[in-house]
Amino acid sequence: MSYSNDMPDLSHGDDAAAVNSLRSAVMRLGRRLKHQRVDESLSPTEMSVLGTLARCGSATPGELARKEHVQPPSMTRIVALLEAKGLVRLEPHPEDRRQKVVSQTEQAEAMLEESRRKRNAWLAQLADTLDEDEWAKLRAAAPVLEKLAHL
Amino acid sequence: MSYSNDMPDLSHGDDAAAVNSLRSAVMRLGRRLKHQRVDESLSPTEMSVLGTLARCGSATPGELARKEHVQPPSMTRIVALLEAKGLVRLEPHPEDRRQKVVSQTEQAEAMLEESRRKRNAWLAQLADTLDEDEWAKLRAAAPVLEKLAHL
DNA sequence: TATTGTTATACTCTATAACTATA
């Protein structure tokens, strides 16, 4: 990939180094984000589920479990916690009585908006340490990371 | 940042969206990587500590805890586990008898090399789903993510 | 008195296995 000569797809040496670096950075950043949590009452995965619902509309618990790379029983618990907090609504599936449909409440939408606002503090902090070029690289890579995340 | 007009540092709208996307992707990718673990006997953080030691030479438990964004007691446990597996060596600090110096063993170096080799399987899998442009974006962003991770 | 590291303990999140209900 990294070599634009006539050996098209062999020797992923540079990519291997990049993946190494990515792996390490993603894991450490993940821990950072966990601490820098904007809403203390929501776990990272709960937050992520709300983000997914905001993007995709509604989904069944099974779909959410697959998207978040979590096992079904874990998603059951997460959805139950979110419901208890009034952030999601559970409705029967129109076609299959085994399934349920999870969707976000108006309260969740307001919470996400509030959350976005709070993040600006962290964002401002980052803005001081990253230059325009670095920001551009992050913005460009974000969709690719998303693609990898739900490969 | 995203706007090259005469209002230099206000309105981080695009960046906020990018950070949102990044946050979600990083967390989900983190979970992915956790499962796709190359060495079953090592936790992600143990792996990350070895990587840090390989890059930085040696460090005290306190330094490692700060670098990995983990509390000191957690690092005590992690270092103990790594020592039990013969992957790190603990020596007294030459100038401060409270501190210790942690460094990797030859066995750890061999393990990391083996690990890099194993990762090529996952890498090959990714290579099929990402095009050259996407790879380039990831490679460009990797150092920025590392910078964020140990900000 | 402050700092480094450790011990003891509890918590959060997730997984696996077994179960129920529906397809």
Next chain:
DNA sequence: TATAGTTATAGAGTATAACAATA
């Protein structure tokens, strides 16, 4: 018989609080 979701249980990883040794 297979699938969606749940319940019960266990495990991994981390944190907090209290403590020891050294600065």
